[in-house]
Amino acid sequence: MLEQPANTTASVDDTQYDGQIIAALIDTEQRLLNALYRDGVSKQLVTARAAKLGLTQEFIKRCRLTGTRPSLRTCIKCDASFLSAGPHNRLCRRCPPR
Numbered sequence: 001m002l003e004q005p006a007n008t009t010a011s012v013d014d015t016q017y018d019g020q021i022i023a024a025l026i027d028t029e030q031r032l033l034n035a036l037y038r039d040g041v042s043k044q045l046v047t048a049r050a051a052k053l054g055l056t057q058e059f060i061k062r063c064r065l066t067g068t069r070p071s072l073r074t075c076i077k078c079d080a081s082f083l084s085a086g087p088h089n090r091l092c093r094r095c096p097p098r
């Protein structure tokens with residue numbers, strides 16, 4: 001998710017952008033998935049890879065609530081690539097913190 005620009009004003013009617021906000025949060029995800037499907041990536045492959053990466057609904061929800069930016073990152077201890085919840089998360093699940 002993009003950072004909020006510093007010049008954002010709060011003077012607009014709170015409900016004015018509701019439709020666009022809903023579309024942005026829901027449709028963007030669908031549009032990105034549709035782009036994958038157009039490239040020949042099946043829904044089953046997306047689901048299987050997401051499960052393999054540990055990209056569960058719970059993980060996604062937690063990232064959205066905390067505003068962290070999940071990404072594949074390299075573990076600083078064992079160099080394995082893993083699904084990291086954000087820049088603060090640099091150790092894979094197999095490498096416990098000291």
Ligand SMILES: [Zn+2]
Pocket residue numbers: 075076077078079080091092093094095
């Ligand atoms: Zn590791």
